[in-house]
Amino acid sequence: MSDNGTFKPVIVGFLCNWCSYRAADLAGTSRMGYPATLRDIRIMCTGRLDPTFVLRALQKGADGVLIMGCHPGQCHYQEGNYKAIRRFALLKRTLRQLGLEEERVQLHWASAAEGVRFAETVTRMTKEITALGPLDWSHNWPNEDPYALEEAAHE
Amino acid sequence: MSDKKGKLGLYWASSCGGCEIAVLALHEKILDVAAAFDIVFWPCVMDFKYEDVEALEDGEIDVCLFNGAIRNDENAHMAHVLRQKSKVLVAFGACSFGGSMPGLANFTDKDAMFDWIYKQSPSTDNPQGTLPQKHSQVPEGELTLPNFWRTVKTLAQIVPVDYYLPGCPPEAHQIEAAVTAIVTGQLPPPGSVIGPDVTVCDECSRTKNEKKIKHFYRPQEIIPDPDVCLLEQGLFCAGIGTRSGCGALCPQVGMGCRGCYGPNEGVLDHGAKILTGIASVLDANTPEEVDKILDTLPDPAGYFYRFHLPQSLLRRRALGNGQKQTAKTGEAT
Numbered sequence: 329m330s331d332n333g334t335f336k337p338v339i340v341g342f343l344c345n346w347c348s349y350r351a352a353d354l355a356g357t358s359r360m361g362y363p364a365t366l367r368d369i370r371i372m373c374t375g376r377l378d379p380t381f382v383l384r385a386l387q388k389g390a391d392g393v394l395i396m397g398c399h400p401g402q403c404h405y406q407e408g409n410y411k412a413i414r415r416f417a418l419l420k421r422t423l424r425q426l427g428l429e430e431e432r433v434q435l436h437w438a439s440a441a442e443g444v445r446f447a448e449t450v451t452r453m454t455k456e457i458t459a460l461g462p463l464d465w466s467h468n469w470p471n472e473d474p475y476a477l478e479e480a481a482h483e
Numbered sequence: 484m485s486d487k488k489g490k491l492g493l494y495w496a497s498s499c500g501g502c503e504i505a506v507l508a509l510h511e512k513i514l515d516v517a518a519a520f521d522i523v524f525w526p527c528v529m530d531f532k533y534e535d536v537e538a539l540e541d542g543e544i545d546v547c548l549f550n551g552a553i554r555n556d557e558n559a560h561m562a563h564v565l566r567q568k569s570k571v572l573v574a575f576g577a578c579s580f581g582g583s584m585p586g587l588a589n590f591t592d593k594d595a596m597f598d599w600i601y602k603q604s605p606s607t608d609n610p611q612g613t614l615p616q617k618h619s620q621v622p623e624g625e626l627t628l629p630n631f632w633r634t635v636k637t638l639a640q641i642v643p644v645d646y647y648l649p650g651c652p653p654e655a656h657q658i659e660a661a662v663t664a665i666v667t668g669q670l671p672p673p674g675s676v677i678g679p680d681v682t683v684c685d686e687c688s689r690t691k692n693e694k695k696i697k698h699f700y701r702p703q704e705i706i707p708d709p710d711v712c713l714l715e716q717g718l719f720c721a722g723i724g725t726r727s728g729c730g731a732l733c734p735q736v737g738m739g740c741r742g743c744y745g746p747n748e749g750v751l752d753h754g755a756k757i758l759t760g761i762a763s764v765l766d767a768n769t770p771e772e773v774d775k776i777l778d779t780l781p782d783p784a785g786y787f788y789r790f791h792l793p794q795s796l797l798r799r800r801a802l803g804n805g806q807k808q809t810a811k812t813g814e815a816t
């Protein structure tokens with residue numbers, strides 16, 4: 329969140345080394361403009377994406393998570409992104425049951441040549457999440473322990 | 484330990500009582516426990532008052548086996564008191580370790596629960612819509628009830644815990660091993676889960692082949708082959724991502740692992756690990772095909788977090804979203 333009260337989301341990006349990370353590079357070197365909301369983390373392949381990473385990001389304060397990799401059929405490890413498709417589908421259903429809006433966790437493809445597509449995806453997702461507002465997940469469990477509350481009151 | 488007897492305490496917070504039965508399932512070994520320890524607090528089987536335990540010196544209890552999740556002020560109070568009075572505090576059973584069945588309440592909210600339990604459920608007759616009150620006046624004076632929390636917590640989320648003994652309930656041979664370790668002083672490093680760090684699949688004797696699933700079945704829908712991996716046959720089994728020590732009891736009798744022993748060492752989120760395992764056996768490559776298979780698996784979050792939702796990274800459903808929703812339709816059930 330920026331100081332002047334307008335909400336600027338934090339999106340954690342997991343980008344595969346061979347396609348989407350390079351697409352991000354290309355977007356940068358071509359001086360394409362897109363919102364500075366993405367904190368990208370390079371993974372070797374979307375098949376490396378443990379759903380724990382996504383949950384951890386949300387728990388630690390991210391407003392959204394963007395997973396990007398090579399187009400189906402073009403994974404540099406043959407099937408990594410097919411694994412990602414399966415995990416993502418199941419993760420999406422799980423997160424829906426936990427009350428998370430669908431737009432907050434997304435999976436998209438961008439090849440190393442698709443800097444424009446990368447920039448557009450970040451721009452669109454930023455808009456969607458800005459409309460939803462902050463996630464602030466840890467506020468879902470306010471401290472209810474009277475001992476801890478009393479201690480906090482004395483500090 | 485010298486000939487001086489140690490002091491043992493047992494307590495149940497938000498739990499079903501199964502853990503207490505599990506202690507009694509030690510059978511004659513319970514006599515060894517009684518020989519090694521004086522039981523100073525065990526409200527389930529003997530008449531103790533909270534004042535009794537509050538009157539003890541700090542650290543006077545050598546070992547406290549604490550079962551049950553923390554879901555109200557009373558549970559939390561006893562967790563703090565027993566932490567203070569005990570040298571070794573053991574989170575005993577799936578509820579105190581991960582939240583377990585009481586923790587499933589984190590899929591919904593206090594208000595929605597009260598509404599269902601005290602007003603809507605078909606067996607309820609409550610025309611005035613009376614709800615439990617924290618304070619109520621009766622001719623004898625004021626009666627109070629402990630505050631009911633919105634979010635169920637695990638024991639370790641409230642006070643520091645020395646050891647964990649997972650299971651719903653922990654198996655007798657593991658309780659025995661833990662008690663022996665405590666009596667002989669051969670304890671693992673503090674903070675450990677007592678028990679082997681293998682998965683249920685390691686202990687399951689069913690034959691495992693390559694798994695490719697096109698359809699999930701509920702247990703009542705098929706009669707599974709007695710010798711082949713249940714997951715291969717389309718029955719949900721959490722064994723792939725769940726710590727063993729139970730001897731793979733459930734899959735052995737045709738029921739997929741429920742996940743009660745929780746995550747293995749180093750795992751941050753039990754559900755995420757089961758999810759990954761389940762996703763990897765789906766026989767599909769496009770989102771549409773995957774969705775078709777997943778439509779046969781209702782309530783995935785319930786499967787993944789059956790025993791460890793409060794301990795998971797996200798801990799609960801977003802507050803204020805009311806009733807638990809089904810994954811498929813997104814509609815309130």
Ligand code: FES
Binds near residue numbers: 344348
């Ligand atoms: S290498 Fe890019 S998705 Fe596998």
